[in-house]
Amino acid sequence: MSQETTIIEGDTGIFEIVVGLEVHAQVLSQAKLFSSAPTAFGAAPNSQVTLVDAALPGMLPVINEVCVAQAVRTGLGINAEINLWSRFDRKNYFYPDLPQGYQISQLYHPIVGEGSVEIELEDGSSKTIRVERIHLEQDAGKSIHDLDPRSSHVDLNRSGIALMEIVSFPDMRSPHEAGAYLSKLRSILRYLGTCDGNMDQGSMRADVNVSVRRPGEGLGTRCEIKNVNSVRFVQQAIAHEARRQVEIIESGGSIKQETRLFDPDTGETRAMRSKEDAHDYRYFPDPDLPPLVVTQEQVDAIRATMPELPDQKKKRFVEELGLTDYDASVLCADRANASFFEEVAKFAPAKLAANWITGDLFGALNKAELSIAESPISATQLGQMIGLIDDGKISGKIAKQVFEIMWQEGGVPADIVEERGLAQVSDTGAIEAVIDQLIATSPENVAAYKSGKTKIIGWFVGQVMKETGGKANPGIVNQLLKAKLDQL
Amino acid sequence: MSVTVDTVCKVARLARIHIQEGEAERLTGELGQIMDWIDVLGRCDTSNVEPLAGITVDEMPMRRDEALMNNSRDDILANAPAQDEGYFVVPKVVE
Numbered sequence: 063m064s065q066e067t068t069i070i071e072g073d074t075g076i077f078e079i080v081v082g083l084e085v086h087a088q089v090l091s092q093a094k095l096f097s098s099a100p101t102a103f104g105a106a107p108n109s110q111v112t113l114v115d116a117a118l119p120g121m122l123p124v125i126n127e128v129c130v131a132q133a134v135r136t137g138l139g140i141n142a143e144i145n146l147w148s149r150f151d152r153k154n155y156f157y158p159d160l161p162q163g164y165q166i167s168q169l170y171h172p173i174v175g176e177g178s179v180e181i182e183l184e185d186g187s188s189k190t191i192r193v194e195r196i197h198l199e200q201d202a203g204k205s206i207h208d209l210d211p212r213s214s215h216v217d218l219n220r221s222g223i224a225l226m227e228i229v230s231f232p233d234m235r236s237p238h239e240a241g242a243y244l245s246k247l248r249s250i251l252r253y254l255g256t257c258d259g260n261m262d263q264g265s266m267r268a269d270v271n272v273s274v275r276r277p278g279e280g281l282g283t284r285c286e287i288k289n290v291n292s293v294r295f296v297q298q299a300i301a302h303e304a305r306r307q308v309e310i311i312e313s314g315g316s317i318k319q320e321t322r323l324f325d326p327d328t329g330e331t332r333a334m335r336s337k338e339d340a341h342d343y344r345y346f347p348d349p350d351l352p353p354l355v356v357t358q359e360q361v362d363a364i365r366a367t368m369p370e371l372p373d374q375k376k377k378r379f380v381e382e383l384g385l386t387d388y389d390a391s392v393l394c395a396d397r398a399n400a401s402f403f404e405e406v407a408k409f410a411p412a413k414l415a416a417n418w419i420t421g422d423l424f425g426a427l428n429k430a431e432l433s434i435a436e437s438p439i440s441a442t443q444l445g446q447m448i449g450l451i452d453d454g455k456i457s458g459k460i461a462k463q464v465f466e467i468m469w470q471e472g473g474v475p476a477d478i479v480e481e482r483g484l485a486q487v488s489d490t491g492a493i494e495a496v497i498d499q500l501i502a503t504s505p506e507n508v509a510a511y512k513s514g515k516t517k518i519i520g521w522f523v524g525q526v527m528k529e530t531g532g533k534a535n536p537g538i539v540n541q542l543l544k545a546k547l548d549q550l
Numbered sequence: 551m552s553v554t555v556d557t558v559c560k561v562a563r564l565a566r567i568h569i570q571e572g573e574a575e576r577l578t579g580e581l582g583q584i585m586d587w588i589d590v591l592g593r594c595d596t597s598n599v600e601p602l603a604g605i606t607v608d609e610m611p612m613r614r615d616e617a618l619m620n621n622s623r624d625d626i627l628a629n630a631p632a633q634d635e636g637y638f639v640v641p642k643v644v645e
Binding site: 111124156158207211214342354 | 560564566605606607608609610611612613614615616617618619620621623625626627629632634635636637638639640641642643644
């Protein structure tokens with residue numbers, strides 16, 4: 063295991079950063095954790111609220127079996143221990159978007175115990191980040207404060223949606239490691255289909271715990287930065303927060319444990335208005351809910367449906383398909399990319415497919431600001447086109463034209479090549495005619511070749527390609543040219 | 551068990567209950583008596599007893615993952631102190 067520590071050079075020596083993450087991931091399900099209300103994003107305010115979510119008197123929670131299965135699935139995805147017996151607790155606090163007056167959560171007996179996530183460091187080595195637990199809990203509603211100067215508006219659509227809180231150990235030592243962990247976790251959740259990972263829609267957000275210490279010392283006092291909603295912001299928040307703490311310590315102060323907010327506009331963190339007893343949640347077991355029991359058979363059944371995860375897929379791409387480590391990483395980070403690649407590779411050699419996807423296709427998609435799902439060129443089209451290159455029917459250069467045509471107008475690659483006369487000329491007779499003509503009209507270059515300047519053959523190849531509009535098969539051109547020149 | 555004025559004030563604050571000046575003093579006695587009464591439970595030896603997580607059934611019944619609305623938004627908003635464009639409207643709360 064390699065260590066990658068971001069050292070902060072203070073005036074009085076060096077400090078290292080210690081980071082732990084609590085990630086809230088919205089469970090993918092049709093209905094909420096304890097009610098039948100739908101979970102769709104972007105619905106009209108308060109249109110997805112049942113009497114249970116509004117916490118009307120007498121309503122009782124009944125757990126959604128799929129939310130439970132999704133938590134188990136996520137646990138298996140990070141090689142975690144699954145607790146067959148778990149229990150729900152009430153976390154009490156008052157806020158207008160929490161109609162119950164408490165959040166149902168799992169403080170004492172979470173459904174998932176210790177697991178781990180492998181991350182890749184900047185030097186290419188890997189590191190294990192340990193996960194302490196995953197528990198199920200309810201999301202709160204949404205308060206909007208800027209619609210009216212004197213009041214807040216509350217939408218309870220999110221109230222009661224299932225969240226998984228994924229708590230890491232303080233194993234990260236740099237903003238990069240925290241970013242890599244969050245990205246990897248998101249990738250795993252998307253592969254598993256347990257969370258869509260869309261941080262911009264709030265379906266995944268992180269509370270970031272940051273402390274600093276002199277190397278070799280015990281853990282310092284931490285500050286928690288709440289609700290950070292992008293990988294980049296997590297990294298910025300850590301960098302800023304660590305520097306702030308070092309400055310306080312070096313000027314003789316001490317760190318006060320507190321909750322802070324990250325402001326994306328300034329890249330800084332600031333203290334949330336805090337009351338001394340804001341964190342007195344008075345947890346106790348929820349008397350409305352009996353223990354949550356899952357059987358080993360249920361866990362095994364879920365395990366049997368586990369997909370290939372990013373680490374396994376990457377390994378297979380490298381070992382069995384011969385991709386480079388880099389290409390495999392890029393393709394496997396996103397499940398949609400990996401699936402697209404596998405589809406393309408059904409028609410064409412894997413390495414060539416990887417090159418075209420990570421190069422031309424990603425380039426074009428980036429430029430057009432499209433996701434892979436929105437690609438104008440389908441995996442089948444790209445695969446067939448690469449197949450034509452591999453069969454020697456078109457050159458790589460012509461393929462770029464075909465790519466452009468498919469991007470703009472669509473079409474079947476073989477038809478495009480046929481209709482536009484783009485097929486590579488492998489007809490030796492036709493190529494020979496061009497070569498003979500060229501040799502006859504360029505005596506000086508022929509003489510140069512014969513005198514030993516054999517590199518000039520590149521010029522001949524270029525001329526033949528030009529003459530044939532780029533359609534001559536370069537391999538055959540080379541071969542024929544050499545034969546003819548050497549015979550002279 | 552003695553309950554201090556500070557504890558009474560803190561519990562009142564956490565529960566968002568407003569208590570009058572001087573009321574805290576009287577409540578220390580009342581809450582203290584309630585605590586004494588609950589403390590009787592502490593006399594039981596529970597060292598060999600599994601903690602009880604629920605008294606109705608041993609296991610949690612589960613619902614299927616089906617989205618279903620049996621009420622309208624108007625039902626939900628019927629008890630709102632004020633509403634606007636489908637939102638609950640409450641006194642300003644900003645963290």
